[in-house]
Amino acid sequence: MSLRLAVLGAGAVGGSVLDLAGDYGHDVVAFADSSSSAVDPAGLDPSAVHDRKERDGVVGEADPGAVFDADYDVLVEATPTTLGDAEPGFSHVERALADDRHVVLANKGPVAERYADLRALEAESEGTVQFEAAVGGAIPVLSTISDLGAPHVTAARGVLNGTANFILSRMAAEGLDYEHVLAEAQDLGVAEADPTFDVDGIDAALKFVILANVLSDGETEYALDDAEVEGIRNVPGTALDLAAEDGRTVRLIGEATADGVRVAPRLIPQGSALSVTGTQNIVQLETKHAGQLNISGRGAGGPETATAVLSDVSRLE
Amino acid sequence: MSAQDLDGGSDAETDGSGEMPKPHTIRLELVDEPGQLLAALKPISDNGGNLLSIFHERGSLTPRGHIPVEVDLECPPDRFERIVEALRDAGVNVIRAGAEHFGEEVMVILVGDIVDSDLSDTLHRIESSADATLQDLSLSAREGTNEASSARLRLAVRSGRVDETLSVVRDLAAEKGLHVVEPLAEGSQ
Numbered sequence: 408m409s410l411r412l413a414v415l416g417a418g419a420v421g422g423s424v425l426d427l428a429g430d431y432g433h434d435v436v437a438f439a440d441s442s443s444s445a446v447d448p449a450g451l452d453p454s455a456v457h458d459r460k461e462r463d464g465v466v467g468e469a470d471p472g473a474v475f476d477a478d479y480d481v482l483v484e485a486t487p488t489t490l491g492d493a494e495p496g497f498s499h500v501e502r503a504l505a506d507d508r509h510v511v512l513a514n515k516g517p518v519a520e521r522y523a524d525l526r527a528l529e530a531e532s533e534g535t536v537q538f539e540a541a542v543g544g545a546i547p548v549l550s551t552i553s554d555l556g557a558p559h560v561t562a563a564r565g566v567l568n569g570t571a572n573f574i575l576s577r578m579a580a581e582g583l584d585y586e587h588v589l590a591e592a593q594d595l596g597v598a599e600a601d602p603t604f605d606v607d608g609i610d611a612a613l614k615f616v617i618l619a620n621v622l623s624d625g626e627t628e629y630a631l632d633d634a635e636v637e638g639i640r641n642v643p644g645t646a647l648d649l650a651a652e653d654g655r656t657v658r659l660i661g662e663a664t665a666d667g668v669r670v671a672p673r674l675i676p677q678g679s680a681l682s683v684t685g686t687q688n689i690v691q692l693e694t695k696h697a698g699q700l701n702i703s704g705r706g707a708g709g710p711e712t713a714t715a716v717l718s719d720v721s722r723l724e
Numbered sequence: 725m726s727a728q729d730l731d732g733g734s735d736a737e738t739d740g741s742g743e744m745p746k747p748h749t750i751r752l753e754l755v756d757e758p759g760q761l762l763a764a765l766k767p768i769s770d771n772g773g774n775l776l777s778i779f780h781e782r783g784s785l786t787p788r789g790h791i792p793v794e795v796d797l798e799c800p801p802d803r804f805e806r807i808v809e810a811l812r813d814a815g816v817n818v819i820r821a822g823a824e825h826f827g828e829e830v831m832v833i834l835v836g837d838i839v840d841s842d843l844s845d846t847l848h849r850i851e852s853s854a855d856a857t858l859q860d861l862s863l864s865a866r867e868g869t870n871e872a873s874s875a876r877l878r879l880a881v882r883s884g885r886v887d888e889t890l891s892v893v894r895d896l897a898a899e900k901g902l903h904v905v906e907p908l909a910e911g912s913q
Binding site for chain 2 (some may be wrong): 435502550564585637641642643644645646648649650652653657660671672674675681
């Protein structure tokens, strides 16, 4: 069944959803960036929208709010993640659910910071909320947990920030210091000009907060403030040297367990499942009856994250 | 000095748990003063331990200038912890208590001004308050850079005390302005 998508957010993820929706048999009928929107009930032409954005800096004539008046089935919320009240993302979700539409989130804010509010709105609506894309990009973490059943998963651990992982694994492999590798990562586009979110562990923490919310199944609500977070700025090359001498390495590891959420640089054996290199991500699920499950893959990137969005959309059919 | 079959415990207590007594080895560190050895053995017999042998190596000294003593004893498994606790309560310095009880090894890396923050004090306090023994220490500093130096500590920790040890290391590091890179728990790697 073909679903009509309204996409909010014209960054790498939103843009890729626009490009790939047709491949999954769906139509994007509305598309908005922060200042404009394009609406076409027959389905938007991706290249025309991209051209317009590049040429004029807008995606269409209408204002962003016009998206909600379009005849759509699923709102794809892919605006930048914000902390605290998670606005404006949260209001976008609220509006769509009030109109009994489904919501697929790539934006981590509403799920990490206002999980209970989000679930309460969902309970009042005919629509449902999905957010696979908010955790681990292309890696099917939440659908795996859903298949296993959250009560059967006792913990989730892993590496869910490609930028921090790139920096640590480059530092370890090349014997370079943090500043040097960060500059290289910025040149390569792996790190943003302001890398705070990634290197201070906030991005990873948001993902593990989401995992903790999913695993606790409504019993305890977690937000970023509940997480113990330490980034990688204080991991010098000397620490990686010492770790390597003893067959270990350091990775920014997140944990969502019964004890709560913690993100910190940790010593792990070289060559162990969690010691992924480069921008690779991995999630390890601890199950009650089936041991450990490791799922790894690309945790970020436009097309990668868009596939998670579109898998969520397909689950709504 | 060596002694065999110093049966100091009451049989009723020793047999109490219904589990077969098992041999254990405890390494103690005694101050070279009269009466120290007897004082150290009393908590063992008082808590249902059956002494098998005592190896008292008078010629050699521990790094702290004390006399190492190795005690072999037999007791039901559930009594052993109590005996070690009683020894510690009596002020006896227990270096090792049964190989299997120091069975866990923990590695941590400290980052920062390692030397300026008084490394020997750091190590001493970890050993004394965390019930851990330092097995190995490595330092690393890169000349000509402003990178922080690091120290890798390998600690032998009594079973079940890993979290406690890490928490002592964390508190100490916070006090001294150092950062800790902790290991991820065994079995979750």
